[in-house]
Amino acid sequence: MTASAKTHRTAEEIGRTPAGPRPLPELGAQKAARELSTVDEVLPNGLRVIAVRRDTVPMVELRLRVPFADPAGSSAGSQHSAVAEILANTVLTGTASRSRVQIDTELALVGGELDAVVDPERLSFTGNALATGLDTVLDVLRDVLTSASYPADEVERERARLVERIALARSQPNVIAREALQTLLYGDHPYAKEMPEADEVAVVTRDDVAALHAKALLPRGSVLVVVGDVEPAEAVARIGQALASWQGDGEAVQLPPLPEVSGGDVKLVHRAGAVQSQIRLAAQAIPRTDERYPALQLANLVYGGFFSSRLVENIREDKGYTYSARSHPEFTIHGATLLIDADTASDVTAAALLETRYELARLGLVPPTQSEVDVARSYAIGTLLTSTSSQSGLASFLVNLVGLGLGIDWLVAHPQRLQAVTVEQVAAAALEFFAPGNFTGVLVGDAEQLEPKLSALGGVAFQ
Amino acid sequence: MASPELHRFTLPNGLRVVLAPDASAPVVGVSVHYDVGFRSEPEGRTGFAHLFEHLMFQGSESLEKLAHFRHVQSSGGTFNGSTHPDYTDYYQVLPSAALERALFLEADRMRAPKLTEENLRNQIDVVKEEIRLNVLNRPYGGFPWILLPPVLFKTFANAHNGYGDFVDLESATVDDCAEFFDTYYSPSNAVLTVAGDLDVETTKALVEKHFGDVPARPKPERPSFAEPAPQGEVRHEHADALAPLPAIAIGYRVPDPVTDIDGYLAYLVLAGVLTDGDSSRLQQRLVHREGIVIDLNAGCGLFGPLEARDPDTFSITAIHTPEVDASRVVAAIDEELQKLAQEPPSAEELAKVTARWVSTMHKEHDRLTNRTLGLGSAELLFGRAELIHELPERIAAVTVDEVSAAAKALRPDSRALLLVKPTGGTK
Numbered sequence: 001m002t003a004s005a006k007t008h009r010t011a012e013e014i015g016r017t018p019a020g021p022r023p024l025p026e027l028g029a030q031k032a033a034r035e036l037s038t039v040d041e042v043l044p045n046g047l048r049v050i051a052v053r054r055d056t057v058p059m060v061e062l063r064l065r066v067p068f069a070d071p072a073g074s075s076a077g078s079q080h081s082a083v084a085e086i087l088a089n090t091v092l093t094g095t096a097s098r099s100r101v102q103i104d105t106e107l108a109l110v111g112g113e114l115d116a117v118v119d120p121e122r123l124s125f126t127g128n129a130l131a132t133g134l135d136t137v138l139d140v141l142r143d144v145l146t147s148a149s150y151p152a153d154e155v156e157r158e159r160a161r162l163v164e165r166i167a168l169a170r171s172q173p174n175v176i177a178r179e180a181l182q183t184l185l186y187g188d189h190p191y192a193k194e195m196p197e198a199d200e201v202a203v204v205t206r207d208d209v210a211a212l213h214a215k216a217l218l219p220r221g222s223v224l225v226v227v228g229d230v231e232p233a234e235a236v237a238r239i240g241q242a243l244a245s246w247q248g249d250g251e252a253v254q255l256p257p258l259p260e261v262s263g264g265d266v267k268l269v270h271r272a273g274a275v276q277s278q279i280r281l282a283a284q285a286i287p288r289t290d291e292r293y294p295a296l297q298l299a300n301l302v303y304g305g306f307f308s309s310r311l312v313e314n315i316r317e318d319k320g321y322t323y324s325a326r327s328h329p330e331f332t333i334h335g336a337t338l339l340i341d342a343d344t345a346s347d348v349t350a351a352a353l354l355e356t357r358y359e360l361a362r363l364g365l366v367p368p369t370q371s372e373v374d375v376a377r378s379y380a381i382g383t384l385l386t387s388t389s390s391q392s393g394l395a396s397f398l399v400n401l402v403g404l405g406l407g408i409d410w411l412v413a414h415p416q417r418l419q420a421v422t423v424e425q426v427a428a429a430a431l432e433f434f435a436p437g438n439f440t441g442v443l444v445g446d447a448e449q450l451e452p453k454l455s456a457l458g459g460v461a462f463q
Numbered sequence: 464m465a466s467p468e469l470h471r472f473t474l475p476n477g478l479r480v481v482l483a484p485d486a487s488a489p490v491v492g493v494s495v496h497y498d499v500g501f502r503s504e505p506e507g508r509t510g511f512a513h514l515f516e517h518l519m520f521q522g523s524e525s526l527e528k529l530a531h532f533r534h535v536q537s538s539g540g541t542f543n544g545s546t547h548p549d550y551t552d553y554y555q556v557l558p559s560a561a562l563e564r565a566l567f568l569e570a571d572r573m574r575a576p577k578l579t580e581e582n583l584r585n586q587i588d589v590v591k592e593e594i595r596l597n598v599l600n601r602p603y604g605g606f607p608w609i610l611l612p613p614v615l616f617k618t619f620a621n622a623h624n625g626y627g628d629f630v631d632l633e634s635a636t637v638d639d640c641a642e643f644f645d646t647y648y649s650p651s652n653a654v655l656t657v658a659g660d661l662d663v664e665t666t667k668a669l670v671e672k673h674f675g676d677v678p679a680r681p682k683p684e685r686p687s688f689a690e691p692a693p694q695g696e697v698r699h700e701h702a703d704a705l706a707p708l709p710a711i712a713i714g715y716r717v718p719d720p721v722t723d724i725d726g727y728l729a730y731l732v733l734a735g736v737l738t739d740g741d742s743s744r745l746q747q748r749l750v751h752r753e754g755i756v757i758d759l760n761a762g763c764g765l766f767g768p769l770e771a772r773d774p775d776t777f778s779i780t781a782i783h784t785p786e787v788d789a790s791r792v793v794a795a796i797d798e799e800l801q802k803l804a805q806e807p808p809s810a811e812e813l814a815k816v817t818a819r820w821v822s823t824m825h826k827e828h829d830r831l832t833n834r835t836l837g838l839g840s841a842e843l844l845f846g847r848a849e850l851i852h853e854l855p856e857r858i859a860a861v862t863v864d865e866v867s868a869a870a871k872a873l874r875p876d877s878r879a880l881l882l883v884k885p886t887g888g889t890k
Contacts, residue, residue: 011637028561030560276600320585320586382540383541
């Protein structure tokens with residue numbers, strides 16, 4: 001900067017005070033979170049409803065999750081993904097009594113929103129409104145669930161728009177990497193198909209969409225979570241009344257079982273001219289219901305699950321290879337995988353992959369110390385408290401848990417489970433689940449630049 | 464909406480403090496806002512304010528490198544920092560048992576950060592990875608926050624890229640850091656906010672204990688960044704080899720939010736009338752009726768409303784189909800603005816926007832991180848943390864005529880038009 005007359009201190013002078021370093025204050029006594037007032041009930045139509053009172057602000061959050069998997073065993077030749085995607089994008093565009101504009105207007109006037117998205121496992125409706133507007137949101141929800149009309153012109157426009165949106169998504173490196181990883185892990189299994197192809201979308205008709213709605217958008221097996229400034233029993237009663245007319249035969253379709261993930265070479269996916277690579281590794285893990293899960297959760301945190309982890313401290317804070325590196329479990333109704341993500345500049349990609357594998361091996365061989373485990377434990381317990389302290393945070397957390405077959409009792413008891421984990425249990429989980437040989441994955445980047453170093457490193461499959 | 468109690472005081476060293484107690488959950492948020500952002504970085508040092516933000520996490524007199532992260536996370540908390548045009552914020556959200564620890568951590572780096580060559584080089588590498596991730600290696604990177612300002616503004620302060628270019632970042636020295644810290648990171652140039660489960664008197668004593676002996680330094684004089692609105696329509700084409708579809712961003716100037724908040728809010732309401740929800744005017748026309756736009760947004764401020772001082776931006780962005788020329792999208796937007804200029808929106812249109820803003824403010828308030836940061840930035844920029852509680856009412860007070868006048872002021876003869884052209888060909 002402008003180096004005229006020096007008016008500022010040096011960095012050394014800034015970093016020192018006469019008093020010298022000071023001790024870190026101890027933690028105070030932690031108050032417990034307020035107990036949740038909640039009702040969990042299955043309506044006569046089979047819909048499970050969970051209502052939780054949290055009156056921090058005069059709002060209400062809704063999460064409806066309908067299992068919505070492709071009943072075919074393979075996505076090859078199946079139109080399910082394309083039809084489901086159009087359904088999610090048009091279910092709120094008209095009913096027997098409301099147009100798209102009327103739906104949005106009614107919701108807006110009560111400060112409300114309602115959106116629908118679909119993925120290989122489920123169709124999810126996410127909404128919120130001023131608490132005084134709950135009945136309006138429920139009535140709109142009832143209307144779309146029982147009489148969505150899928151106007152032909154809306155379906156046609158959404159079809160065109162969806163093709164463009166798929167192109168937009170597939171231009172993102174993150175999406176390219178995700179699709180390549182899912183295909184590597186699960187091949188033609190419907191779980192791998194997170195987005196349809198343009199030619200599949202192009203032939204979807206409104207009748208296809210209406211037929212899928214009638215067949216698959218079912219209350220039995222689905223769950224609705226409502227969190228907010230509501231009295232739980234009364235909220236459940238209102239929901240029961242509002243959604244009584246939502247009926248259907250059979251049960252919403254869960255994802256078929258997934259093949260186990262086994263270790264193997266990392267597959268290089270060429271992306272010409274990329275200035276950064278996406279490293280995406282995966283291994284088989286265990287569900288939250290497994291008694292070893294709390295130990296695995298802490299082992300994952302120590303590996304790469306938060307900032308103070310071995311992976312982040314190594315490849316970001318020591319070597320500067322990456323801005324974002326993390327590891328995390330991903331759950332389905334059937335089980336779980338461990339995923340590792342890092343994005344690194346092309347010239348350090350091979351070195352970053354080396355360090356990522358090194359830290360995997362080290363986690364089992366030089367297991368987390370008591371202090372590392374304690375840091376991870378406090379983080380896991382504390383962030384469970386902070387992330388569920390808002391209405392929307394609690395609603396999203398709960399609907400995910402319930403979707404995995406768990407409930408509020410799991411959330412309430414989890415801090416004690418984490419407290420009980422020993423370093424030995426974490427070491428055992430580290431050795432079993434983080435062995436480098438368990439992992440496979442993909443690496444998206446410019447193959448020409450990456451190949452010499454990746455060949456030397458080994459364990460990488462080139463196409 | 465309910466206006467919770469706020470307590471404010473100023474320490475002898477000039478640090479302004481806002482306390483916002485709320486015992487609904489046993490968690491607490493602590494933030495520090497420094498009154499310096501990327502508009503203040505000198506020529507030849509683009510990206511420096513953001514780089515310096517990274518350095519503030521790298522240790523201080525009582526904290527080795529990595530210790531800040533570990534102490535926050537081992538207390539069960541989360542943290543982050545972010546650099547804006549006019550300020551830089553740092554926050555921690557933790558179980559309330561960790562309140563004193565959080566204050567200690569913020570005070571230690573306000574008093575005596577360790578600015579070393581090794582940490583600087585390491586964080587330059589990390590920031591370059593951040594820029595590759597968010598800008599260089601992805602389609603629409605920096606759209607519109609990096610790409611639009613150089614079209615709308617002429618002066619370096621307002622126009623330059625706040626992420627910085629690699630040459631500038633690599634040129635940064637430890638002495639630059641020392642000068643930047645001594646100039647801008649004085650307690651008199653900062654606001655400390657504590658929100659959540661706290662006792663006011665205890666917290667006041669803890670703040671005095673930890674921040675009281677941060678040495679006073681002069682508050683830097685804040686320059687005016689004012690510059691005239693553009694003459695005519697300033698156009699720029701940006702080639703994006705990774706983008707699959709063309710996009711446009713239109714930038715206009717808005718009233719100074721500090722001196723004319725209600726005038727500014729009329730533009731916020733206008734943005735809602737134009738693009739918020741399926742029943743908004745531009746969504747209905749461009750996305751649903753004509754089907755020529757895939758993704759559409761309008762709003763005040765390129766980082767969100769009320770997060771910068773004058774001069775600030777109103778922008779409309781659209782990713783559109785390659786089958787239509789950008790001029791058709793722009794013409795349709797102009798036509799809709801003109802309709803609003805000639806005939807004000809209906810009372811119902813405004814009622815929708817107002818109700819959704821009330822909800823939005825409640826939701827922001829319910830997330831402790833957002834509440835803490837919102838109070839802090841309102842106190843820093845406007846001298847009034849309570850502004851965030853008053854917004855629903857003030858937004859509701861905006862009239863249809865004021866929205867019409869705002870639409871009329873978005874004139875084609877004083878704006879920036881950025882055209883993003885895909886150049887990668889079809890893959």
